[in-house]
Amino acid sequence: MSTGKLEGRVAIITGSGGGLGAECARVLASHGAHIAVIDIDGDAAGSVAESIKALGGQAVAIRTDVSSEEQVQAMVAQVKQHFGRIDVLHNNAAVLNVEQxxxxxxxxxxxxxxxxxxxxxxxxxAVLCSKYSIPVMLEQNRGSVIFATSGLGMQGDMSLTGYATSKAGLMMLPRLIAAQYGKQGIRANAVQIGLAPAENAHQSMPAEVLDILRDNHLTPELGTPRQIADVVAFLACDESSFVTGTTLVADGGFSSHTPSLVAMRALFEKMGKTGM
Ligand SMILES: NC(=O)c1ccc[n+]([C@@H]2O[C@H](COP(=O)([O-])OP(=O)(O)OC[C@H]3O[C@@H](n4cnc5c(N)ncnc54)[C@H](O)[C@@H]3O)[C@@H](O)[C@H]2O)c1
Known part of the structure; x- marks a missing residue:
């Protein structure tokens, strides 16, 4: 449903050539935002921008490797030139391919x-995109910076050491930005995301792994990209104007329960069946 709550706002969304970022681009556009679709995959970014324009929205695709300072600086300048302002930065890009x-x-x-x-x-x-976007936001004394993070940024796991450490850092950055620029109208928050795979990502995960993860979410099902995009839209718009410097958890309860919950649930079920 379009509310117009982001009417005329300009949003940079990194890694929005696919997955959750693409859904965020479509949902923020549906609320009236003009979208800079940023991705290292220029063709994918182009398709997402075209799909937004086909529905009457405004979008521009800019191929950018967010790890390159030169490219990020040029991208932000291009967005400013194209749309005249920057109101929202969603730092969503992450390297998550199978090889990585x-x-x-x-x-x-x-x-x-x-x-x-x-x-x-x-x-x-995420630091580079913030470094170059915030000065543009400061010109208008308003801006919302959002970081996509994960439970792996605060809970130990077997693998993904670099990913988890990067996500822990992304929970600190909004606090720093909120402290440094809050008085000048800049808000910053992280979204701690549970498993919310895009449709095509379901096939790339073994069914047993999906079952374990589903069991550890407290909702009937895993999340959807739309559920995450709705949270990002909330943080982007004025409905969240008193929310800053925090991590909003949108993980279906994945991080909120005792480590023994799933085993206990199975035990209670067995006791119910056997009268044990
Ligand atoms: N999907 C989930 O269940 C889930 C769960 C927890 C956290 N997250 C976080 O949400 C975000 C999106 O996840 P996703 O599942 O949609 O991932 P994805 O792999 O589908 O999308 C990531 C996007 O980032 C782009 N990208 C990669 N390297 C880049 C670079 N150097 N510069 C610019 N773009 C680059 C990719 O091309 C891709 O389009 C990530 O930050 C991820 O850590 C996702």
Whole structure:
């Protein structure tokens, strides 16, 4: 449903050539925002921008590697030139392809190039986009900076050492930005996302893994990209004008329960069946 709550606002969304970022681009556009679709995959960014324009929205696609300072600086200048302002920055880009996931392992088996890449794209990229977008927001004394993060940024797990560390950093950045620029009208928040795979991502995960993760969410089902995009739209618009410097958890309760909950649930079920 379009509310017009972002009418005329300009939003940069990184990594929006696919997955959650693309859904965020479509949903923010449906609320009236003009979207800069940023991705290292220029063709994918172009298709998302075209799909927004086909529905009557305004969008521009800019191929950018967010880990490159030169490219980010040029991208922000291009967005400013194209739309005249920047109101929202959603730092969503992350390097998550299969090769990266296979190399970003436990510390003893960590491929340091994969570590460097995770930190460069996920963390440095978000810092760079913030560094160049916030001065434009300060010109209008208003802006909302959002960071896509994950429970892996605060809970230990078996692998993805670089990814998890980058996501932990992304929970600190909104606090810093809120403290540094809050008095000048800039808000900053993170969204801690549970498993909300895009439709095509379901097939790339083994069914057993999906079952374990579904069991550990407290909602009947895993999340959807739309559910995450709705939270991002809330943080982007004035409905959240008193929310800053925090992490909003949108994870279906994944991080809110005791580690023993799933085993206890299975035990209670067994007791119910056997009268044990
Ligand atoms: N989908 C989930 O269930 C989930 C859960 C927790 C957190 N997240 C977070 O949400 C965000 C989006 O996740 P997703 O599942 O849609 O991932 P995705 O892999 O589908 O999308 C990531 C996008 O980032 C782009 N990208 C990669 N490297 C880049 C670079 N150097 N410069 C610019 N763009 C680059 C990719 O091309 C891709 O379009 C990520 O930050 C991820 O960590 C997602």
């Amino acid at each position: 996931r296979q190399k970003d392992r436990d510390i003893c088996n960590l491929d340091m190039a994969a570590w460097d890449r995770a930190i460069a794209v996920n963390l440095r990229g």
